[in-house]
Amino acid sequence: MTLKHVSFLTRDLRATLAFYEGLGGVTEKDMLTHEGHRRGVIRLGDGKLQFFQIEAEGPQTHPHWAEHIAIHVGGLRELLPRLKAAGVTVTRDLQPSPGGRDMAFVLDPDGRQVELLESGL
Template identity: 75%
Template sequence: MSFVTGDLKAALAFYTRLGGVIEKDLTTSEGYRRGVLLLGEGRLQFFEVPGEAPATHPHWAEHVALHVPDLRALLPELRAAGVTVTRDLQPSPGGRDMAFVLDPDGRQVELLAEG
């Protein structure tokens, strides 16, 4: 997945906290910065483009969903770091713990407990 971000450093820090590993953080020849994270079996790519704001979509279906090893421990850490929790810890339709938070660009992120 690829997203435009208003702050590459904040986006990489947020998703690293959720278990991502930074693969690349570089400035391209076109003048924008790009960061790539390995997250589970996938990759997230962020572009920080000067003068271009990230797109936000309020519709609930447009979100990133991530499996995290210990959601009950992670959620208080995210709150302490100032992350906005939009849906508190609750059972998912499949029975696992889930919660929703906002990333630094206001994008909804669904966090699902592994297992």
Template identity: 75%
Template sequence: MLKHVSFVTADLDATLNFYGQLGGVTEKNLTTAEGYRRGVLRLGPGRLQFFQIPDGSPRPHPHWAEHIAVHVTGLRALLAGLREAGVTVSRELELSPGGRDMAFVLDPDGRQVELLEAGEGHG
């Protein structure tokens, strides 16, 4: 069973806030013994872990194939709110192969995040 997935971020506060808007709950926000900021979010049954490491942090690949996928409720309203908050929509709302509403946005580091309506079908 997967425990967590870990990423590097340029701005831990912005990243924790962004994933909080998607339903994530911050479980840890601390500084490691090495001096890195570390944040852990619970997002459904899984965890996302982010490290803010100074100087030369690797950037995420811009292709949609590398992404985090998140089930959300009320995707259309959430997408409008994210857009108003200045979040970049990288792939507009469309139906997923399973018939659910789906869109892609960029997190504060430019990482692709797939938003998939949690309910059955589309609305």
């Protein structure tokens, strides 16, 4: 298992990316997702931070998965049924990720979203 990224919400994606670039980070993505969300990814050494822009004004609605921890795991198709049997809450069942790998979202004991992404190793 390895950490893929940690994902946060931001009100100003460009300012957030510029801040982390000023700390030595490198912007890998600054894009609009196919669901219509502004998304940025900054590489900091071996790790990544991912940000989704939310509205500065108005109701603070965002996808339930926007803030999450992403972890590469091996054998996700076998792991997910074991997690379900152990009572772990699955918030997004097994499906292909945008990159084509198996992925699922579960909740940790404190209710944080955890993206499980097949490592392919």
